Amino acid sequence: MNCQPIELTKGKTLNHPLLQVDNFHCERDDRILFRGVSFALDHGEILQVVGHNGCGKTTLLRSLCGLSSYAVGDVHWRGKSLAEAVSDFRREVLFHGHLPGVKALLTPRENLTWFVDVYCLGVGDIEAALAEVGLFGYEDVPCGSLSAGQLRRVALAKLLLSPATLWVLDEPFTAIDVHGIAMLQSLLQHHLAKGGAVLLTSHQAIDVPEVRSLNLEMFK
Amino acid sequence: MSAQGSLLRGVGATLRRELTLLWRRKSDSLNPLLFLLMVSSLFPLGVSPAPDVLALLSPGIIWVVALLACLLSTESMFRSDFDDGALELMLLNPQPLYFHLLVKVLAHWLLTGIPLALLSPFIALLLNLPSEAIAVLVISLALGTAPLVYIGAIGAALTVGLRRGGVLLSLIVLPLYVPVLIFGADAVKRAAEGAPALGQLAILAAFFMLSFALAPLAASGALKISVDA
Numbered sequence: 001m002n003c004q005p006i007e008l009t010k011g012k013t014l015n016h017p018l019l020q021v022d023n024f025h026c027e028r029d030d031r032i033l034f035r036g037v038s039f040a041l042d043h044g045e046i047l048q049v050v051g052h053n054g055c056g057k058t059t060l061l062r063s064l065c066g067l068s069s070y071a072v073g074d075v076h077w078r079g080k081s082l083a084e085a086v087s088d089f090r091r092e093v094l095f096h097g098h099l100p101g102v103k104a105l106l107t108p109r110e111n112l113t114w115f116v117d118v119y120c121l122g123v124g125d126i127e128a129a130l131a132e133v134g135l136f137g138y139e140d141v142p143c144g145s146l147s148a149g150q151l152r153r154v155a156l157a158k159l160l161l162s163p164a165t166l167w168v169l170d171e172p173f174t175a176i177d178v179h180g181i182a183m184l185q186s187l188l189q190h191h192l193a194k195g196g197a198v199l200l201t202s203h204q205a206i207d208v209p210e211v212r213s214l215n216l217e218m219f220k
Numbered sequence: 221m222s223a224q225g226s227l228l229r230g231v232g233a234t235l236r237r238e239l240t241l242l243w244r245r246k247s248d249s250l251n252p253l254l255f256l257l258m259v260s261s262l263f264p265l266g267v268s269p270a271p272d273v274l275a276l277l278s279p280g281i282i283w284v285v286a287l288l289a290c291l292l293s294t295e296s297m298f299r300s301d302f303d304d305g306a307l308e309l310m311l312l313n314p315q316p317l318y319f320h321l322l323v324k325v326l327a328h329w330l331l332t333g334i335p336l337a338l339l340s341p342f343i344a345l346l347l348n349l350p351s352e353a354i355a356v357l358v359i360s361l362a363l364g365t366a367p368l369v370y371i372g373a374i375g376a377a378l379t380v381g382l383r384r385g386g387v388l389l390s391l392i393v394l395p396l397y398v399p400v401l402i403f404g405a406d407a408v409k410r411a412a413e414g415a416p417a418l419g420q421l422a423i424l425a426a427f428f429m430l431s432f433a434l435a436p437l438a439a440s441g442a443l444k445i446s447v448d449a
Contacts, residue, residue: 065312066311066312067308067311067312067447067448068447068448069448070448087314090312090313090314091314093312095308095312097305097308098305099303099304099305099308100304100305101304101305101306101308101309102304102305102306103237103241103300103304103306104300104304105240105241105244105245106237106240106241106244110237110240113233114233114234114236114237115309117229117230117232117233118230118233118234118313118314118315118320119313119314121226121229122226122229
């Protein structure tokens with residue numbers, strides 16, 4: 001079935017949306033995973049990509065961020081094509097993938113110090129961020145001795161520190177407990193209220209008002 | 221903060237982080253040194269303990285073993301970053317990847333190449349290298365291990381996505397090591413004969429500068445391919 005691109009934003013004609021994706025398609029191992037995927041995402045909006053395992057959710061997110069080249073299409077960032085706006089895009093988009101990106105030999109504080117210096121122009125309160133994700137008292141413990149859920153929390157502390165407008169989150173709820181899920185939900189709401197945007201994949205229902213979903217199975 | 225200021229800060233953070241990581245994983249930096257010491261000490265036993273034979277062979281032996289020690293340490297360069305996702309964060313960072321890779325490999329060289337050069341006078345005594353060649357040996361290794369490590373970084377970046385990339389890494393990297401080996405060993409040989417070795421050292425210095433300038437470019441392209449697979 002070849003779907004027509006669906007228009008997911010309403011009434012945004014004059015201004016360019018933050019992120020505009022048109023006609024995204026992905027072919028992998030001689031199979032078409034999806035084609036004709038189009039959507040727009042603006043300040044304060046959250047879009048959840050859903051679909052069964054292996055339908056290309058992660059590939060879509062990774063390709064959008066530039067980590068993969070399997071999926072291609074027209075991407076516009078603030079009205080400019082991605083090729084023109086690549087440095088703005090890098091600065092304003094934070095990708096949080098399956099892997100936490102946390103070095104086991106470093107402490108949470110050291111891990112986040114690098115992140116703040118490279119991603120946030122050196123500005124950020126690491127202690128407050130770690131306390132907020134529930135790691136107060138673990139600032140100087142090597143990450144190798146933390147549990148899987150705590151490692152994910154170290155990675156999630158990056159969301160608090162980052163100045164990025166768009167968060168691209170691939171299965172952010174993996175391995176974290178009920179309190180962690182509630183904490184992340186409130187983080188998402190806070191980010192949206194500040195005018196940020198979120199694109200995420202999750203099998204979990206997101207308890208955020210006005211979450212829209214994009215079912216990749218409709219684009220086979 | 222100005223763009224240069226924030227770039228300096230970010231690159232400094234990467235250098236500090238890589239040095240800390242290598243320092244906490246000391247066995248990775250000690251491994252090449254032990255390799256150099258042990259393999260060099262086998263030559264008098266296996267080839268000949270005669271001082272004049274060793275003196276003749278030692279420039280080549282030390283250089284070949286140091287080269288293999290560098291190769292040994294390159295495979296792990298991006299391995300843990302690939303496995304824990306730190307590589308994705310590095311690739312997506314808003315600053316130019318070139319400078320971050322430049323200092324990441326620099327940290328690797330500071331903790332493998334430089335110690336190899338510093339250890340080499342002891343190996344030289346062990347293998348009866350004429351004492352007038354020792355200074356040239358240290359300088360040639362200090363200059364020559366940098367291109368070895370930087371070329372190794374290209375190979376490591378290309379093979380990091382493969383589970384068993386070790387053999388492939390050697391196949392890619394060893395042919396590129398040959399020019400460095402030729403000029404490095406020749407510099408020491410000439411110094412041992414009492415001839416001037418400045419020309420060879422100058423060429424090693426040129427390799428040094430070239431590898432600093434170009435290898436991070438190739439490695440960043442290779443890493444993007446490896447992460448994409």
